[in-house]
Amino acid sequence: MNFERHSQVASLITELNHAFPLAREIRNTREHAQALEQVEDLLEDYETNYILIEALSASIERYESSADEFSAFNQRQTDIEPAVATLRFLMEQHNLNTTDFENEIGKKSLVSQILNGHKQLTRRHIENLAARFAISPALFF
Incomplete structure (x- = not known):
């Protein structure tokens, strides 16, 4: 220059x-x-x-x-697992609740357990969610 x-x-x-x-x-x-x-x-x-x-x-x-x-x-954000944070974000952005994931995850109780950290999203759950929302599965990791 x-x-x-x-x-x-x-x-x-x-x-x-x-x-x-x-x-x-x-x-x-x-x-x-x-x-x-x-x-x-x-x-x-x-x-x-x-x-x-x-x-x-x-x-x-x-x-x-x-x-x-x-x-x-x-600190709260750091403590949240990326998969749960992504799921919460999708729920907020699309105005969804725990009953709206029957096809991707299963019953409302399982979704609640995942959101509360008692269970984890499986590979199949992540693939289903990625397909539904047209996003990369990498967002869950």
């Missing part, structure tokens, strides 16, 4: 840092809320704002992984 081009890029980065300081660092809950709002606004034109959305999202992720107010949530 020639000097002139490098200078232009550096100037653009400086402008972005001034316009979107939260893309570098979020220091408190107020800034966290502002960053979330900015991402929401930028998503209106994702293709144009892709780089800025990625920068803000990375900053939000760093803040949420280290801020005290998220520590209990982060």
Whole structure:
């Protein structure tokens, strides 16, 4: 890259840092809320704002992984098995309950036992769920 081009890029980065300081660092809950709002606004034109959305999202992720107010949530997420977390996510996204998996898993009681950590999803369950929701079985691991 020639000097002139490098200078232009550096100037653009400086402008972005001034316009979107939260893309570098979020220091408190107020800034966290502002960053979330900015991402929401930028998503209106994702293709144009892709780089800025990625920068803000990375900053939000760093803040949420280290801020005290998220520590209990982060610990609960760490404690949940990936298969159960994926199943819960699918249930939430598709507005399903334990009775909606008769074909993929079995009776409501078995689904409840899996969600509560008393039983595990089998390979067959995972294959059935992956087929139903058109997702990769790898999401359960």
